[in-house]
Amino acid sequence: MSGLVAGVDVGNATTEVVIVRYGVPVAWDRVVTRGPKGSPSSLAGAAALLRRLERGLGEAVAEVVMAPMRPVRTTTVEVPVVAAGTGRLRIVAAGSPTPGGEGVAVGRPLRLTAGDLPHGEDVIALVPRDLGYAEAARLVRAALDAGIPLLGVLAEGDEGRLIANRIGRPLPVADQVDVTAVAAADLVAVEVRPPGRPLRHLSDALFVAARLGERDDAPAICAELYDVSCAVVARFANRQADSVGPNAPEATIERAVADLSRVAATAGARAGTSRSRSLLVAEMSASAPAAPPVRLDVGSPGPAVSPGPARPDEDTARTPADRFPGGGTVPVRRAPSEAAAARAGALSTPGADRNSLVVDLGGGTVDVVGPPGEVVAAGAGDLLTAAVAAVLGIPRGAADWVKRGPCVRLETPHVSLGEDGSRVFLDSPAPPGSVGWLAVPGPAGPLPFSSAMSPAEWRALRLAVKREVLGATVRRALDALDSLGGRGGGSVVVVGGPAGDDEVLGVLARELPPGTVVGRGNVAGVLGHRYAVAYGLATGACPRE
Structure with a gap:
């Protein structure tokens, strides 16, 4: 036995693998998830990442630990805001x-x-x-x-x-x-x-x-x-039809919920289930007057595919899985809960304690895990991307970069104006046609996205959207956790991909009692905020000396 154990976390957006030896991380990396979470392509991508890490170590792992995989499908619809009657x-x-x-x-x-x-x-x-x-x-x-x-x-x-x-x-x-x-x-x-x-x-x-x-x-x-x-x-010559009534907004939202339910039921029928885990209604008009639709998100369990041979509609929580895909012979052990693994990994952060509350921000869901239990709520990074895209009228690919943090306005080809009013000389000239536009760092340099507002205006709007999406989801989850017996009395540790957003801690602090200690996870003191689930999976099953 090599003593190496791999925790494999196949997420809705990214896949993380951590290899530990007697609880100490020795190799780790992440890739974008191929296809839906739990699909054969996503498992093949995880297997390829594991093999690459093994080659770097020069030895194979003795065991792989994975959690049940229930993919979340983020679906949004637009609900027109019912405006006050304005006659002609x-x-x-x-x-x-x-x-x-x-x-x-x-x-x-x-x-x-x-x-x-x-x-x-x-x-x-x-x-x-x-x-x-x-x-x-x-x-x-x-x-x-x-x-x-x-x-x-x-x-x-x-x-x-x-x-x-x-x-x-x-x-x-x-x-x-x-x-x-x-x-x-x-x-x-x-x-x-x-x-x-x-x-x-x-x-x-x-x-x-x-x-x-x-x-x-x-x-x-x-x-x-x-x-x-x-x-x-x-x-106009004629008065517009009076669309306002005491129940008009509620009726509009009810119709949208029915539409989402049909989407979820269709996805569930393909997966052999029609369960819908949760629904988020985020009112964007309060945050962005220029973007009045209500945004709705439904988390629907899609095909749950086990790491081993199994029917597409079966869940890894119920189906034995004994071998990792890709032609290897490494045995696979099932962990009972992804949220529990996230908590175990997050609590390895220096300064955290066993009473700490863990908030795991993913692409499709937010997991809030405390001593009394766990709550999984729809409405996370993917919905934030969709909301930013809707507010600005830009593609989701661009919105994924724009949502992350501060912007600048390109005042001249050589000077930018920051959200705090500071002016900075650019290292290289701004792209042609981008002067006068707000821009953020993108995959190929400055990414222009709007010429309709100032940097300070976008900052205020961006924070409002984050509070409406991430803050609202965490607030719902905390209320549900309270019904299970309380949130615990320790600090709050935030992990997951969106935890890397520098503005997230401030957004979440607003949803917690004043004085609550809120911090970003640093898994095992070296892995940062992304690898909580993978590390928790590996250490929960690793052999001890």
Whole structure:
């Protein structure tokens, strides 16, 4: 016997392997999980990682220890926020990232064409996407030269600045507007302010009531526009259908929950089960007015595949597993609980004690484990990525980098502005076209992601989203743990991949009683925060001297 034991943790996002000799870690590494957790490809990836570590040591392990594998499928749906009734007034655009010009204008909406526009009334020109910014600017200049009171421009594309720069006069130009919908209005108002400056007129209920009428409905419109710098409000001939009632938001969420349940049931049918472990409802509109959908996440057990021969619908907790995949002969021992292994590994952190509460942040779930028991809750790193992507309107691949920490704004090709107001000279010139954009360190250098807010604004919004997702999940888990007999009286040790986020400890501290000692795990004093489960698995079965 070599005395080497490998703890293998196949997670929803990454796979970690730790090899110990008599409880002391001698080799460890991690890779991205191949395919769903517990699938044959994920086990093959874990086996390849183990073989590589064995080659580095020059000897094979005597035993592999694994936990039951129940993959979590993170599914999100968008639930429209039920807004207050606004009568004939409607917000048709708000917060466009690329408006042009400056000012406020109210007039009749008319499509911009080569034909004559009326001389006797104020006009807001509508520019369809296929017209092009150069032709649109030419037609606007021609109308102004003819004395037509054209006061503002609404463009369907994202060419607001290009149009405004070619007009030669300071008209407000809003873009990314549904001009077909606006064309049906009898009156429209547009306001554009400098970047980062809030609206002055369309957030003023007296101004809206005086220029657009509908005094009783103006406050509801203005309440939605306090924090944006560009907006378009239209008045229609007919009142919109009254969608507000005492149970309207609840009914909307109930429909979304039913949709998620059908998704989970479909996944469960493929896996031979229809159980749904937990559901998270995260209200993003409170954190990000520009991103009003409610985000929902459901954790559904997918195919539970054992390390040894087993049917896809069987769980490693019930199925014998005697050999690790990949052609080897190493025996596999099952651990009863992944959460218990996480606790055992986390408590090896210097300064932790046996009464400490362990919070294991994963890709699909958050495991909160204390002396009285364990709670596994859906809504972790994957949902945070989805929420950031939704708030910013960027792909999830980019959101995975953007969510991690502070950003800078690229002020010039050589200077960046930090979230704390500091200016730093760049080691190399910023990428072409990225000046004026917020950026974070990405896999290939600076990763630009938004030009619509300041660094300080994104910091506040990012922390709010993390509290709404990670904080809410931990809060639910702590409440459930209380029902099992309390949380314990020691410190709180945070482990798992998202624990490496420098802002996570502050987010979680808000969910705990004041004065609670909260720290990041350092498994076995050398492994850091990621290897708690793998180390706990290995040491729970390792031979003793």
